Amino acid sequence: MRQKVVLITGANGEMGHGLIQYLAKHTDCNVVALDVVPLDKSLRSLVSTYIVGDVLDQMLLGRLVVEHEIATIYHLASILSTKAEYNPETAHRINVEGTLNLLRLAVEQSQWQGTAVKFIYPSSIAAYGIPTLKDKAEAGEVVEEDWNYPTTMYGCNKLYCEHLGRYYNSHYRQLAADHEGKTTVDFRAIRFPGLISAETVPTGGTSDYGPEMLHAAAKGEAYNCFVRPDTIIPFMVMPDAIKALVKLEEVPKNRLSKYVYNITSYSISAQEIFDIVKKSFSNADIHFAVDPARQNIVDTWPERLDDSAARQDWDWSPDFDCERSFGEYLIPAIKQRYE
Ligand code: AKB
Numbered sequence: 001m002r003q004k005v006v007l008i009t010g011a012n013g014e015m016g017h018g019l020i021q022y023l024a025k026h027t028d029c030n031v032v033a034l035d036v037v038p039l040d041k042s043l044r045s046l047v048s049t050y051i052v053g054d055v056l057d058q059m060l061l062g063r064l065v066v067e068h069e070i071a072t073i074y075h076l077a078s079i080l081s082t083k084a085e086y087n088p089e090t091a092h093r094i095n096v097e098g099t100l101n102l103l104r105l106a107v108e109q110s111q112w113q114g115t116a117v118k119f120i121y122p123s124s125i126a127a128y129g130i131p132t133l134k135d136k137a138e139a140g141e142v143v144e145e146d147w148n149y150p151t152t153m154y155g156c157n158k159l160y161c162e163h164l165g166r167y168y169n170s171h172y173r174q175l176a177a178d179h180e181g182k183t184t185v186d187f188r189a190i191r192f193p194g195l196i197s198a199e200t201v202p203t204g205g206t207s208d209y210g211p212e213m214l215h216a217a218a219k220g221e222a223y224n225c226f227v228r229p230d231t232i233i234p235f236m237v238m239p240d241a242i243k244a245l246v247k248l249e250e251v252p253k254n255r256l257s258k259y260v261y262n263i264t265s266y267s268i269s270a271q272e273i274f275d276i277v278k279k280s281f282s283n284a285d286i287h288f289a290v291d292p293a294r295q296n297i298v299d300t301w302p303e304r305l306d307d308s309a310a311r312q313d314w315d316w317s318p319d320f321d322c323e324r325s326f327g328e329y330l331i332p333a334i335k336q337r338y339e
Contacts, residue, residue, distance in 0.1 A: 015195070
């Protein structure tokens with residue numbers, strides 16, 4: 001008998017850490033963790049199996065299907081917005097072809113099992129592209145359908161993969177004689193804001209200035225924030241992000257009116273993050289040194305998101321507003337971590 005499992009790609013990343021810990025604590029599911037680097041030692045006892053490998057390796061994915069009955073896929077593996085700009089074509093391969101490989105695997109599994117495999121996909125505010133700062137200021141709370149003109153390879157990849165997911169969910173092989181009634185994949189995506197975790201530091205993103213300011217101050221390291229103080233985007237702490245992934249996975253399909261949902265917690269300027277960090281770490285050595293190219297990217301991302309569809313369809317609401325995020329989670333946990 002093949003073992004029923006939850007597959008997590010990009011398992012060693014920031015979200016993977018949080019998700020593996022959450023599933024181990026709150027569920028009894030068997031997790032298969034896949035990443036290009038070995039899983040952190042602290043996570044190994046929390047999963048059934050960890051595999052070092054690439055989402056582009058078709059043989060590896062084929063073997064996964066032979067050995068496991070996959071009920072849900074959390075496809076977290078991707079190259080983030082800043083890193084992707086250094087080699088856009090490689091990023092495209094990993095972000096798009098990797099997702100395509102997993103979607104194909106999910107459809108095959110769904111057809112074997114006669115029930116749709118759930119495919120949970122973290123998209124991003126990078127899927128938006130607002131052309132000017134004036135438009136950004138006037139846009140207010142942006143809904144999923146507006147301003148879908150990303151300026152980064154990562155953003156283009158995320159937006160396109162949202163569409164791929166919708167296609168695999170609803171239109172896959174629509175001309176095939178046996179198309180009618182065939183089980184495909186149950187695709188569900190969340191557009192995340194910038195994320196901040198007390199446990200891990202992100203690598204390769206453009207919203208990284210938020211977590212980087214905080215972690216650098218706690219470690220007593222100097223840091224140059226690469227965006228202007230007045231830069232505003234939405235942020236969220238990792239526990240809320242993980243809660244959202246799991247909540248969206250659990251909700252019955254008939255409650256969902258969309259494939260892709262915005263979620264948000266609080267919008268905050270770089271100056272406000274700086275002020276909170278300074279107040280908590282009086283010796284923090286943080287300065288603003290704008291990197292115009294990275295600033296341009298963040299300037300295209302919305303200040304605020306409209307997450308009313310998620311609130312309505314699957315009762316989304318964050319546990320942490322700005323005050324609780326920093327006061328009850330980030331600052332105490334980070335202080336403890338680096339002490
Ligand atoms: C990035 O900065 O690339 C990510 C994101 C906003 O999706 N954190």
